Amino acid sequence: MADTLSSQPLPMRLTRLAYIAGILILCITPFLLVFAISFGEKIEGAAWVWGFELDNYKRFFVGADYPNTTSFLYLKFLWYSLYYAMVASILAVATSFPFVWLMTRLSRRAQTCWLIFFLASLTLSEVFVVMGWDILLSNRSGLPALFKETGVTEWLKVTGWLDVLRDWGLASPRNVRFKPTEFATILTMTYLVWPYAVILLYPPLSKINNEVVEAARTMGAGPITVVRTVVLPMVRTPLIGTVMLLFVFLLGAYVTIAVFAAPDKHTLSISVYEAVRGATLNAPFGSAQAVILLIAATIVLVLGRVALGNDEGTK
Amino acid sequence: MGKLISRIFMGTMALWIALPILVVCAAALNGGRTMFFPPEDPTLQRFVEFFVTEEIWIRSLQNSLIIAFGSASLAVLAAWPIAYWLWRKADRFSKLLAGLASMPFALPPIIFGVGLVFFWGFSGSLGEIWSGIVSHAALFIALPLTTLSIGLQSLDRSHLDAAATMGATESTAFRTVILPQMLPFTASGFFFAVVLSFNEFIVVFFVSASAYSTVTVQIFNSLRNGFTPTMAVGAITFISASILIFSLIARFGNLPQLLGADKSK
Numbered sequence: 001m002a003d004t005l006s007s008q009p010l011p012m013r014l015t016r017l018a019y020i021a022g023i024l025i026l027c028i029t030p031f032l033l034v035f036a037i038s039f040g041e042k043i044e045g046a047a048w049v050w051g052f053e054l055d056n057y058k059r060f061f062v063g064a065d066y067p068n069t070t071s072f073l074y075l076k077f078l079w080y081s082l083y084y085a086m087v088a089s090i091l092a093v094a095t096s097f098p099f100v101w102l103m104t105r106l107s108r109r110a111q112t113c114w115l116i117f118f119l120a121s122l123t124l125s126e127v128f129v130v131m132g133w134d135i136l137l138s139n140r141s142g143l144p145a146l147f148k149e150t151g152v153t154e155w156l157k158v159t160g161w162l163d164v165l166r167d168w169g170l171a172s173p174r175n176v177r178f179k180p181t182e183f184a185t186i187l188t189m190t191y192l193v194w195p196y197a198v199i200l201l202y203p204p205l206s207k208i209n210n211e212v213v214e215a216a217r218t219m220g221a222g223p224i225t226v227v228r229t230v231v232l233p234m235v236r237t238p239l240i241g242t243v244m245l246l247f248v249f250l251l252g253a254y255v256t257i258a259v260f261a262a263p264d265k266h267t268l269s270i271s272v273y274e275a276v277r278g279a280t281l282n283a284p285f286g287s288a289q290a291v292i293l294l295i296a297a298t299i300v301l302v303l304g305r306v307a308l309g310n311d312e313g314t315k
Numbered sequence: 316m317g318k319l320i321s322r323i324f325m326g327t328m329a330l331w332i333a334l335p336i337l338v339v340c341a342a343a344l345n346g347g348r349t350m351f352f353p354p355e356d357p358t359l360q361r362f363v364e365f366f367v368t369e370e371i372w373i374r375s376l377q378n379s380l381i382i383a384f385g386s387a388s389l390a391v392l393a394a395w396p397i398a399y400w401l402w403r404k405a406d407r408f409s410k411l412l413a414g415l416a417s418m419p420f421a422l423p424p425i426i427f428g429v430g431l432v433f434f435w436g437f438s439g440s441l442g443e444i445w446s447g448i449v450s451h452a453a454l455f456i457a458l459p460l461t462t463l464s465i466g467l468q469s470l471d472r473s474h475l476d477a478a479a480t481m482g483a484t485e486s487t488a489f490r491t492v493i494l495p496q497m498l499p500f501t502a503s504g505f506f507f508a509v510v511l512s513f514n515e516f517i518v519v520f521f522v523s524a525s526a527y528s529t530v531t532v533q534i535f536n537s538l539r540n541g542f543t544p545t546m547a548v549g550a551i552t553f554i555s556a557s558i559l560i561f562s563l564i565a566r567f568g569n570l571p572q573l574l575g576a577d578k579s580k
Binding site: 136249 | 324329332342419421423431434449453515524547557558
């Protein structure tokens, strides 16, 4: 870099420096600001001031009033952030893996059509996805109404399944009920990343030659055995990598949680927004929560990397 | 038998992906003010409202378009030099720069959104539409960076050697050999960024600071007062636009290659 810099005229070098500075300022400063402000202090009735205190972090882990009282409210939000994201990303990878495998065995043309379909649904905003599932799951118009009309609800009542569903929190005394439930939240989040899982698993799976499969087939292995014993070990690393990526992506899910999760099961993204732009307006505390979310994401990614690294080593 | 089972499985999965989209499309036909499925009293009135009569949707659609095309152009322009350095030099500095530029896309967007609120707040431009454009450009620079890198790696080096032996300077070779071959990859990166910016919600939600709204933000705001069928028209428009754009990428570029499939197959 240095030799090209000095061999060029001054205006060119200045443009280049300005460009690099611009990229760095735009892409990095926002993260640094979040980190710096998380140590700041909120002034009652005003905005906030810079500072270097760990109060916001203390509040996150044990509550603002510690040691008089302890509150684990924000730890609970963090737990739900991790829990929803982990379950949904594992579900998405587990169900999309067989699909992508079958898809990569199709003709090139058919593959392109499927890819367009998934890319279009992949880019679909979280807002639209939530809207669709909201219509499908809401009590007045969607599946509950359909169940009632077609008599499924009656049948559930007679056979006693409705009571079972009520134990699972999926029904009211009168009908099935999906809002607000963990079921609807995880379903929508799985849906949200399903096309991502397809796109991420597509390259490694499409590189597996048909010859490998045919060799195993001629030795008498059935199609499921082939996938289990030949294909699955070949793509272990991308599978785990995909789970990690989807997990990090889902940590930031906002609309789904706001619409489908009960308020006591909300996640950090909701409380971050509330603190930064919403009702509670406490920017430093919001930043501290964002930093903790980021650290949690990093820890999971590092753990995943370590697990994969060991895996590679033992092979 | 096995073929039948796999067909059924793929069909079920396609249905599960298509189901909410179909429901939203059908709900747009509702005659009344509430969102029902199946639609009651089907009408196309909602389309007229969305595109012609209702000021608030027309303005959000305009904002969405301005931000999507503005930020995608900016992202492509900003990504070109990095991708080029990365390909020519592949030194530690260019790798670091590429990594840092991809950070906003790789981390949960809510954190970048919070940071941008502070960033634009300090510079006094929070809520300006141009700051929204720049925010999205920073968020999505990773996309053209990726397609351009894929494209540059697939360039035939012998063409460049030929150009060099015939006395072409670096800039001439760039203009006459590299640029024409890179056009499809530039366009793909641009359209990936357009579509994602179009559908992006959380970052605009933060940086618009209620001063303006895009279609996604407007839909989220109306969501609190219950869905109306007009919103569904917005969804249909967006889905159709995405399918159209990706079909164009597939037609003029090589979609499986861009997504990392084996080239030889």
